[in-house]
Amino acid sequence: MSAQRILLRDAMVVTMDDGLGDFARGSVLIEGDRVAAVGPHLEVADVEVIEANGFILLPGLVNAHMHTWQTALRGAAANWTLLEYFRWMHAGLATRFRPEDIHVATLAGALNQINCGTTTLVDWCHNNPTPAHTDAAVAALQEAGIRAAFFHGSPKPEPRPGERHFSEIPHPRAEIERLLAGPFAQRDGKLSLGMAILGPHYSTLEVSLADFRLSRELGLVASMHQGGGPARAPEGWDVLEAEGLVGPLVNIVHGNDLPDDRLARFVEKGVSFSVAPENEMVQGHGHPITGRLRALGAAPSLGVDLESVVSGSMVAVARAALSHQRALDNAASRRDRQQIPETTTINVREALSWITRDGARMLGQQDRIGTLTPGKQADLVMLRLDDFDLWPVHDPISTIVMQSHPGNVDSVMIAGRWHKRHGRLLGVDLGPIRANLAASGQRILSELGWPDGQRKATA
Known part of the structure; x- marks a missing residue:
C-alpha cells in the first residue's frame, strides 16, 4: 500500500528553515511520516487536500x-x-x-x-x-x-x-x-x-x-x-x-x-x-x-x-x-x-x-525535527489565525510567540499522523484519564495531610 499523502494548501507557513524561508501563502506536502515538499504553489495529484487558508502552519x-x-x-x-x-x-x-x-x-x-x-x-x-x-x-x-x-x-x-x-x-x-x-x-x-x-x-x-x-x-x-x-x-x-x-x-x-x-x-x-x-x-x-x-x-x-x-x-x-x-x-x-x-x-x-x-x-535530532524541511519528520502545528484574540495577523511569528496560547491550537501532527484536529485530541477518551489523574493527586497529597502537607513533610 502506498504511503499516505496529504497536501496542506494555502496556509501562512513558518518553516524555521533559513534556506526555505516563510510563505505568506504556501503549501506543505506530507508523504507517510515525512515532509515531502514545501513551497508557495504545489500542484500535486492523487493526494488528500486540506484547505489551510486561515491557519498558521509551523513546526511542532x-x-x-x-x-x-x-x-x-x-x-x-x-x-x-x-x-x-x-x-x-x-x-x-x-x-x-x-x-x-x-x-x-x-x-x-x-x-x-x-x-x-x-x-x-x-x-x-x-x-x-x-x-x-x-x-x-x-x-x-x-x-x-x-x-x-x-x-x-x-x-x-x-x-x-x-x-x-x-x-x-x-x-x-x-x-x-x-x-x-x-x-x-x-x-x-x-x-x-x-x-x-x-x-x-x-x-x-x-x-x-x-x-x-x-x-x-x-x-x-x-x-x-x-x-x-x-x-x-x-x-x-x-x-x-x-x-x-x-x-x-x-x-x-x-x-x-x-x-x-x-x-x-x-x-x-x-x-x-x-x-x-x-x-x-x-x-x-x-x-x-x-x-x-x-x-x-x-x-x-x-x-x-x-x-x-x-x-x-x-x-x-x-x-x-x-x-x-x-x-x-x-x-x-x-x-x-x-x-x-x-x-x-x-x-x-x-x-x-x-x-x-x-x-x-539539544537532542541531536536537528536532522529529523525542528523545522518544516523536506525529508524531516512531519511534526507540525496549525494555529487558527482568525481567532478573535489573534486577528489581524501582521507578522505570523510575532503572533505565535507574543499572542497565541493553547486555545488557538487547531491541529497537531506527529510523524504524519494527526493527534489533534479541529481543537480536539484524537483517539483518546479523556474522561477516565481526568478521573484517575484527580484521584492520584488527591491520594498523594492527602497522605501528607494536604493542605498541611508541607509541615508534615518536614517533620
Whole structure:
C-alpha cells in the first residue's frame, strides 16, 4: 500500500528553515511520516487536500525539559522556593507514588503537551524507584503518541538508617541496558533514551565519573541539573573536564550559577543547555542564562520543568524567556548608557527557534525535527489565525510567540499522523484519564495531610 499523502494548501507557513524561508501563502506536502515538499504553489495529484487558508502552519514545538510525573500535582508547588521543593516534593510527595500514579501523570502530561502544540517532549523522569515505575512512564509516552526522549533518572528521598545517600549511588547500568534492549531498541523511532544523572552538583565525584563514562560508552545524552545549594563535588567539573568527559553528549539544565569562564568552555566543547525560565525565576534558581549563552554565540533549548508550579505551554515558556532577557538588556542599557536600547535586543524569531530548532539540536535530532524541511519528520502545528484574540495577523511569528496560547491550537501532527484536529485530541477518551489523574493527586497529597502537607513533610 502506498504511503499516505496529504497536501496542506494555502496556509501562512513558518518553516524555521533559513534556506526555505516563510510563505505568506504556501503549501506543505506530507508523504507517510515525512515532509515531502514545501513551497508557495504545489500542484500535486492523487493526494488528500486540506484547505489551510486561515491557519498558521509551523513546526511542532520541542519541550526540552519536563518532570512529567508531577502532572497530577498541578499547582501544588506554586508557592515553594527551590529549597522547599527539594524537601516537600522529593523527600515527601515523591515517595508516595505508585507505578499507576507515574502512568496517569505521564499520560496526561504528554497529552497536554500535544494539546498545547508540543510534538517532542523530553521527559526527565527522576521518580522511578523500581523498574515498574519506569515501565509505567514509558508505556504512557507510547500510549500518548508523542515523540519523546525518555531521560531515565533516579529518585531522591532522604535515606533510611543504613542506606546510602542518593548522591553516592551510580546510575544503574543494568536498567539502562534493559531499556536499550527493550522499548528503545529501535533507535530511529519516536522514542529515544537519555540518562538523567545527578552530575557533580548533586553527586559525589566517583558517581559523576561513573555516570559520565557510562553515557560516553553507550552514546547517550547525559542530562543533569546544575544549581541550587552547594555542590556535592565542588571539584567535579574540573576533574570531568580534565578527563575529557565534557562534550556534546552533556546537557546542563538551568546552569544559573556557572561562572563565565566555565560556561564559555562548555559552549566551546559543544555542551547543550536547557533553560526553564519561568520556573527558575519563580523558585529562586537565579536569572536564566539565556543572555549569557547568546553572548557566547550559543542558544538555549527551553523547558516547562514543573507543571506542579507553572503551565505546560511552551509558547508561554518562550515568551517568559524572551521578556526576561529583554528586561535585563533594557536595564543594562539604562544603567550603562542612560537610555533604553535603540532597537530590541532579541527578536521573536529567535525565541521561536529556542522551542523548535534549538530543542531539536539539544537532542541531536536537528536532522529529523525542528523545522518544516523536506525529508524531516512531519511534526507540525496549525494555529487558527482568525481567532478573535489573534486577528489581524501582521507578522505570523510575532503572533505565535507574543499572542497565541493553547486555545488557538487547531491541529497537531506527529510523524504524519494527526493527534489533534479541529481543537480536539484524537483517539483518546479523556474522561477516565481526568478521573484517575484527580484521584492520584488527591491520594498523594492527602497522605501528607494536604493542605498541611508541607509541615508534615518536614517533620
